[in-house]
Amino acid sequence: GESVGLHLPTLSVQEGDNSIINCAYSNSASDYFIWYKQESGKGPQFIIDIRSNMDKRQGQRVTVLLNKTVKHLSLQIAATQPGDSAVYFCAENAGDDKIIFGKGTRLHILP
Amino acid sequence: EAGVTQFPSHSVIEKGQTVTLRCDPISGHDNLYWYRRVMGKEIKFLLHFVKESKQDESGMPNNRFLAERTGGTYSTLKVQPAELEDSGVYFCASSQAGRDYGYTFGSGTRLTVV
Numbered sequence: 001g002e003s004v005g006l007h008l009p010t011l012s013v014q015e016g017d018n019s020i021i022n023c024a025y026s027n028s029a030s031d032y033f034i035w036y037k038q039e040s041g042k043g044p045q046f047i048i049d050i051r052s053n054m055d056k057r058q059g060q061r062v063t064v065l066l067n068k069t070v071k072h073l074s075l076q077i078a079a080t081q082p083g084d085s086a087v088y089f090c091a092e093n094a095g096d097d098k099i100i101f102g103k104g105t106r107l108h109i110l111p
Numbered sequence: 112e113a114g115v116t117q118f119p120s121h122s123v124i125e126k127g128q129t130v131t132l133r134c135d136p137i138s139g140h141d142n143l144y145w146y147r148r149v150m151g152k153e154i155k156f157l158l159h160f161v162k163e164s165k166q167d168e169s170g171m172p173n174n175r176f177l178a179e180r181t182g183g184t185y186s187t188l189k190v191q192p193a194e195l196e197d198s199g200v201y202f203c204a205s206s207q208a209g210r211d212y213g214y215t216f217g218s219g220t221r222l223t224v225v
Contacts, residue, residue, distance in 0.1 A: 034213055043115070043202050043216030044154065089154060098144065098167055099214065101154040 012108040019077040021105045023090035026071060030092035034099060035064060035075045038087045044101075047075070047088075077107075085109045113137065115217035117203050123223045129191040132220045136185070136205030143186050144206075144214060145178060149199035157201075160186060193224045 013019045025033070031052040036044035050057045050064045050073075057064050063076040073090050087106045091099040116135040124130050136143045145157040157176070158168040162183035171178070175194070180186040190197055200221050204214035 036216075041218065043117075043204070043218045044214075045216070046213040049213060096167070097142070098156050098159055098170075100156065101146075103153040 009103065010106045010108065012110055013080050014110050015080060015082060017080055019075075019080045019084065019107060021075045021077075021088050021090075021107065023073040023075075023102055024071060025073060025090070025092050025102075027092060027094055027100075028071065029094045031095060032093040033064070033066060033073050034091045034093070035062075035073075036089045036091060036101075037084075038089065038104070039085075044089060080107075080109055082109050082111075115203055115205050115215050117201075117217035117220050119220055120218065121221045121223075123225060124193055126195055126224055127192045129189065130193055130222060132188045132190075132201055132203075132222070134186045134188070134203030134217060136203070137207075137215055140205035140207050140215075141183070142206040142214075143180060144204045145186070145188055146202045146204065147199050148202070148219075149196070154202065157188075190222070193222075195224050198222055198224045 034049040035047040037047050038044045048059045048062050048064050050066050055066050061078045065074045077084055087104040089101045089104045091101045093099045115137055118133045122130050141162050143160040146154050148154045156170040158171055158178055159166045160180045163180050175190055177189045200219040202216050202219045204216045206214045
């Protein structure tokens with residue numbers, strides 16, 4: 001079916017280490033992907049996006065990697081900070097103006 | 112610039128009652144979306160407005176849910192009558208021009224049906 005999923009519901013990372021959050025998608029027609037961060041009591045916040053004609057895109061402390069061959073998306077956060085604690089969702093769009101979310105990964109930062 | 116505003120932030124109602132959620136998108140955003148997250152699961156698409164027209168309502172779970180966007184500004188989502196499984200967080204998002212700019216989400220309305 002058309003869905004986006006994540007491999008791990010929870011990820012614990014030591015403060016200062018790099019975090020890698022993974023996502024698998026199943027719709028090969030999807031050509032636009034987004035990572036969102038959701039903090040408690042807030043709505044999803046846009047982090048970074050990538051189009052299917054790219055395999056890597058970098059932002060401030062974040063990098064998104066796209067592997068279309070295996071339909072895999074990942075978000076890398078460099079030097080993880082306490083403020084990075086949140087639930088991270090990957091989302092995909094197949095050109096119909098609606099995005100489909102995965103289940104989310106909760107990122108815990110260990111002191 | 113004001114963000115997407117949702118009201119109320121929390122609502123607790125009894126099964127069988129009616130609840131109306133409101134979303135005020137960012138001014139000038141033609142696209143308005145409703146999503147919901149039930150019991151910690153993924154965020155599910157409900158429907159999409161372009162101005163006052165329903166572009167896609169394929170995610171609406173059943174006819175107990177009614178969304179409106181009169182005048183193409185704010186939107187309401189009414190649940191009548193509410194059932195226990197309707198509990199969750201309802202998010203609204205808006206965007207100006209398609210998908211390339213990402214959506215701006217509101218903080219959500221946490222609905223609890225008891």
